[in-house]
Amino acid sequence: MQLTINHISKEIKGKAIIKDISFNLEHGDVLGIIGPNGAGKTTIMKIICGLCQMTSGSVLLDDQPISYYYGKKEYPIGVMIESPSMYKHLSGYKNVEINALTKGIRNKEICNNAIINAGLLSSKDLRVGKYSLGMKQRLGIAMSIINDPKIVVLDEPINGLDPDGIKYVRELIKSLSNKNKIVIVSSHILSELNLVCNKVCFIKSGRMVSIINTYMESEDLETIYGQ
Amino acid sequence: MVVIHNMKNMILSELYKNVTLKYLIVVFISMFVVISAYSLLFESAPIEEWKENAQEMKELQQEGILALSKESGEENYDKLIDYFNGIVSTIDYCLKNNIPYNPSNVYYFMSRTTNLFTIVIFLCIYLCSRVYSVESENETWKNLVCCGRNRNTIILGKMIFTIMLTCAVFLSYAFISFLVGLFRFGINGNDYIYVKMVEKSIVESNYIVDFFVSIGLSLYKTIFLIVLMTFIYFIFNNDKIALIVPISTFIFAGKINLLIEKYRWKKLLPFHYLTIDMKEVFIRSNMIYGFIIVLLLFMVIMSIGISLSFKHKEY
Numbered sequence: 254m255q256l257t258i259n260h261i262s263k264e265i266k267g268k269a270i271i272k273d274i275s276f277n278l279e280h281g282d283v284l285g286i287i288g289p290n291g292a293g294k295t296t297i298m299k300i301i302c303g304l305c306q307m308t309s310g311s312v313l314l315d316d317q318p319i320s321y322y323y324g325k326k327e328y329p330i331g332v333m334i335e336s337p338s339m340y341k342h343l344s345g346y347k348n349v350e351i352n353a354l355t356k357g358i359r360n361k362e363i364c365n366n367a368i369i370n371a372g373l374l375s376s377k378d379l380r381v382g383k384y385s386l387g388m389k390q391r392l393g394i395a396m397s398i399i400n401d402p403k404i405v406v407l408d409e410p411i412n413g414l415d416p417d418g419i420k421y422v423r424e425l426i427k428s429l430s431n432k433n434k435i436v437i438v439s440s441h442i443l444s445e446l447n448l449v450c451n452k453v454c455f456i457k458s459g460r461m462v463s464i465i466n467t468y469m470e471s472e473d474l475e476t477i478y479g480q
Numbered sequence: 481m482v483v484i485h486n487m488k489n490m491i492l493s494e495l496y497k498n499v500t501l502k503y504l505i506v507v508f509i510s511m512f513v514v515i516s517a518y519s520l521l522f523e524s525a526p527i528e529e530w531k532e533n534a535q536e537m538k539e540l541q542q543e544g545i546l547a548l549s550k551e552s553g554e555e556n557y558d559k560l561i562d563y564f565n566g567i568v569s570t571i572d573y574c575l576k577n578n579i580p581y582n583p584s585n586v587y588y589f590m591s592r593t594t595n596l597f598t599i600v601i602f603l604c605i606y607l608c609s610r611v612y613s614v615e616s617e618n619e620t621w622k623n624l625v626c627c628g629r630n631r632n633t634i635i636l637g638k639m640i641f642t643i644m645l646t647c648a649v650f651l652s653y654a655f656i657s658f659l660v661g662l663f664r665f666g667i668n669g670n671d672y673i674y675v676k677m678v679e680k681s682i683v684e685s686n687y688i689v690d691f692f693v694s695i696g697l698s699l700y701k702t703i704f705l706i707v708l709m710t711f712i713y714f715i716f717n718n719d720k721i722a723l724i725v726p727i728s729t730f731i732f733a734g735k736i737n738l739l740i741e742k743y744r745w746k747k748l749l750p751f752h753y754l755t756i757d758m759k760e761v762f763i764r765s766n767m768i769y770g771f772i773i774v775l776l777l778f779m780v781i782m783s784i785g786i787s788l789s790f791k792h793k794e795y
Binding site: 299341355 | 623
């Protein structure tokens with residue numbers, strides 16, 4: 254399995270938001286996207302999962318555009334972009350069930366497991382409107398991987414999480430990588446990315462400054478980012 | 481098969497997110513209260529008394545005709561006199577053929593509840609607008625777009641669900657009308673044949689058939705208004721405008737139709753057909769084709785607009 258981001262650019266009203274970004278990811282890769290606010294991290298993620306259209310370039314999964322996988326039984330991408338979005342008037346379980354249905358899964362056991370893995374069993378019948386940010390974040394991540402996707406895109410997944418939550422996300426990303434999934438993750442907390450990513454992409458003003466393999470770098474990310 | 485399976489799942493997910501127990505209770509109780517209150521406007525009388533009541537009604541009409549005849553010959557009065565004469569002729573026909581005139585029974589009551597269809601139409605537009613606004617309020621459009629379904633499948637699933645919801649509301653309304661009518665008036669003679677004036681001639685008709693024809697007409701108009709609501713929602717990206725435009729269109733369709741009455745192309749616009757009722761269907765039966773075709777054409781055009789707009793939306 255290979256994800257190829259090929260010279261993608263995006264313009265809005267003549268202003269370039271993303272300029273000529275390219276990289277390749279293979280199964281088991283965990284890519285961290287780092288950059289200041291407004292650099293274009295979320296836009297890159299949105300383009301990969303089809304929320305945004307690119308002005309030029311292509312996103313290919315095993316040489317096929319993402320649109321090729323629409324309507325297929327197993328859609329290969331799981332996404333949590335920006336803050337997790339849920340139906341606040343419904344329970345956590347109902348939200349998982351709805352999310353599973355839209356992905357073609359009609360299996361209560363899978364929904365229950367997702368809730369259990371997210372550590373939300375005791376509050377599964379509570380309205381999401383009453384969830385804390387950390388609980389929503391856990392539920393959002395659980396929903397994004399409910400269909401066992403090959404690529405998982407997580408935008409700021411540890412935002413609002415307590416230390417236990419951060420540990421949960423860290424271990425989850427590692428386990429996804431061990432299962433040969435591609436994980437793309439963005440965060441402001443460089444030390445966290447250092448722990449889970451094997452590749453890191455630095456973005457500034459819509460341009461890719463560099464992409465490094467963290468295992469081959471002797472310095473930590475904060476030092477590299479500072480440079 | 482995969483397409484049908486996906487569509488079924490999309491529709492089911494819409495059901496889960498939009499229809500809760502609380503929602504069902506509120507909708508059913510509201511309908512029940514409104515229809516029950518409306519039933520109080522009708523008097524419950526044993527079927528044996530219909531001839532007596534019809535005779536009384538006939539005398540009242542004749543008095544009215546006499547009083548109006550004394551006034552100077554204004555056009556409005558002439559129309560009223562014609563109307564009263566029509567009622568007198570209908571009553572005479574009923575008495576002669578032993579067909580109960582306005583019988584106090586469940587079927588007559590159901591035929592009267594069609595007067596409340598405007599409320600049902602507004603209720604449907606509101607409920608269907610929630611199918612879209614629930615996504616905007618919770619910012620969940622991005623979840624739907626990322627679920628791996630073609631955008632046309634997502635929007636088609638929502639549109640099919642709104643149509644199913646509208647049908648369910650109308651059928652529930654019919655069922656509750658029947659229950660309230662049965663409880664308040666009973667079968668009371670089991671007479672569902674009635675007599676009405678169509679183009680100055682008397683015809684026999686059936687309360688039950690007419691009731692369902694009325695439902696069909698209103699249902700079709702409602703589906704048109706819901707497609708309009710969806711179209712406006714995607715064009716303006718605003719829940720409130722999407723709710724106001726179809727309701728205003730329905731309220732002012734008659735007035736707009738009057739404004740464009742002198743133009744021949746008025747029949748190519750939906751306003752003319754949104755004002756159509758049962759009476760007109762019976763008088764001008766060919767009008768029904770225009771009603772179906774023009775509204776369908778507009779629905780298709782708007783659906784294409786919805787699809788194109790949603791396809792290029794970014795979340």
